[in-house]
Amino acid sequence: MNILVVYAHHEPKSLVGSLKNLGISKLQEMGHQVVESDLYGIGFHPVANVYDFQTLSGGHFNYMLEQKYATENSWSYSPDVLEQMQRLQAADLVIFYTPIWWSSVPAILKGWFDRVLTMGFAWDSGKIYEDGLLRGKKVLFVGTAASPEEFYQPLGKYRATLRQVLHPILHGTLAFCGMDILDPFFVFSSMNKTPEEYSAILDSHAQAIELAVNNPHYLSKF
Amino acid sequence: MNILVVYAHHEPKSLVGSLKNLGISKLQEMGHQVVESDLYGIGFHPVANVYDFQTLSGGHFNYMLEQKYATENSWSYSPDVLEQMQRLQAADLVIFYTPIWWSSVPAILKGWFDRVLTMGFAWDSGKIYEDGLLRGKKVLFVGTAASPEEFYQPLGKYRATLRQVLHPILHGTLAFCGMDILDPFFVFSSMNKTPEEYSAILDSHAQAIELAVNNPHYLSKF
Numbered sequence: 001m002n003i004l005v006v007y008a009h010h011e012p013k014s015l016v017g018s019l020k021n022l023g024i025s026k027l028q029e030m031g032h033q034v035v036e037s038d039l040y041g042i043g044f045h046p047v048a049n050v051y052d053f054q055t056l057s058g059g060h061f062n063y064m065l066e067q068k069y070a071t072e073n074s075w076s077y078s079p080d081v082l083e084q085m086q087r088l089q090a091a092d093l094v095i096f097y098t099p100i101w102w103s104s105v106p107a108i109l110k111g112w113f114d115r116v117l118t119m120g121f122a123w124d125s126g127k128i129y130e131d132g133l134l135r136g137k138k139v140l141f142v143g144t145a146a147s148p149e150e151f152y153q154p155l156g157k158y159r160a161t162l163r164q165v166l167h168p169i170l171h172g173t174l175a176f177c178g179m180d181i182l183d184p185f186f187v188f189s190s191m192n193k194t195p196e197e198y199s200a201i202l203d204s205h206a207q208a209i210e211l212a213v214n215n216p217h218y219l220s221k222f
Numbered sequence: 223m224n225i226l227v228v229y230a231h232h233e234p235k236s237l238v239g240s241l242k243n244l245g246i247s248k249l250q251e252m253g254h255q256v257v258e259s260d261l262y263g264i265g266f267h268p269v270a271n272v273y274d275f276q277t278l279s280g281g282h283f284n285y286m287l288e289q290k291y292a293t294e295n296s297w298s299y300s301p302d303v304l305e306q307m308q309r310l311q312a313a314d315l316v317i318f319y320t321p322i323w324w325s326s327v328p329a330i331l332k333g334w335f336d337r338v339l340t341m342g343f344a345w346d347s348g349k350i351y352e353d354g355l356l357r358g359k360k361v362l363f364v365g366t367a368a369s370p371e372e373f374y375q376p377l378g379k380y381r382a383t384l385r386q387v388l389h390p391i392l393h394g395t396l397a398f399c400g401m402d403i404l405d406p407f408f409v410f411s412s413m414n415k416t417p418e419e420y421s422a423i424l425d426s427h428a429q430a431i432e433l434a435v436n437n438p439h440y441l442s443k444f
Contacts, residue, residue, distance in 0.1 A: 010271050047328075049262070050232070060235060062233070062413070089335075102339070104332060105332075107332040110324070114329050157351060157398075167323075168326050171381055172380055
């Protein structure tokens with residue numbers, strides 16, 4: 001399989017960093033091709049703007065319609081966007097490694113969604129969800145949160161389950177483009193782990209990676 | 223009242239831009255003090271990182287704990303973060319003007335949440351929701367979406383209501399810091415308005431602004 005890892009943490013020694021390193025090693029051991037987009041490492045610029053396009057339609061500047069125009073004009077995107085689109089196009093499985101900040105992904109990863117999941121390429125008018133242009137690709141979302149699991153309950157502090165908190169990302173964004181969403185791998189209370197717990201989390205992640213790659217029924221209903 | 227407007231659109235001629243201009247004029251006519259943070263205009267950098275702090279704790283770099291450390295050390299943040307924190311601190315009401323992209327705010331605004339709603343200032347350990355450090359401030363969220371309203375239904379394309387889609391922002395982020403969330407002003411199908419509809423939307427927004435400022439019971443339960 002061709003696997004794209006999109007990594008959104010600034011600290012290599014973080015739990016997210018450890019999970020990502022383990023995931024990549026495990027996948028390579030299994031003989032898969034892994035490409036890593038280390039968003040902090042490459043200084044990915046997350047702000048959608050006019051400079052994302054090499055040519056403009058000339059009309060009123062609407063970001064979505066400029067995406068459509070650029071896609072139809074030989075993918076005339078700026079090189080940094082184009083590179084991510086090509087990596088995504090080549091991938092059978094995309095794994096996101098990210099902390100959860102403010103019930104969502106960090107801005108650097110939100111900007112990857114904004115700039116890379118372009119109209120005409122990832123989706124189009126009438127080409128969403130089961131007809132989305134990225135159908136056939138799988139997504140594994142790996143996240144960590146400082147908050148405890150008890151916050152993520154209908155009557156917990158967040159007044160929402162983890163599934164509901166991640167819904168705008170997994171359903172509203174990734175499934176929108178037609179991708180199949182695997183069960184997320186998620187760690188709560190990420191700052192309070194003993195060495196034994198830390199090591200158990202990594203073991204469990206290695207198993208999740210194996211399942212994600214080998215078990216076609218390991219699908220979630222996001 | 224002191225009102226902070228946080229504006230997150232790159233195109234002044236957009237509907238979001240028109241709503242924002244109208245809102246500011248209306249508030250100024252009413253005699254209120256308005257400060258505008260035009261995130262695209264000031265080139266706000268949304269990526270949380272080590273350069274957000276003028277001094278570091280020296281420990282393992284954990285963004286949240288560095289925020290806490292900086293807050294306790296004379297707010298030793300980088301000048302761009304500090305300026306936004308001071309504007310927020312001075313505000314009685316914060317109005318966000320933003321498009322909805324991928325069921326959330328653009329990266330430039332997500333990064334404002336990530337970098338400005340800092341630990342020790344906006345919230346703290348045990349100081350969240352009704353005890354959040356920004357309690358007493360109100361929030362009016364003004365958003366536009368290209369998608370039609372029918373997508374935002376439990377059985378619609380998004381499999382979620384608007385309230386559920388905005389929950390991570392309004393409840394998971396802004397209410398988390400103790401702010402009171404007013405009923406959002408929201409426009410669906412934002413790209414398909416006739417001149418008459420456009421003008422009716424602006425009129426209705428002027429009324430919403432008046433209510434938000436004058437009616438203390440105009441509170442939502444986000």
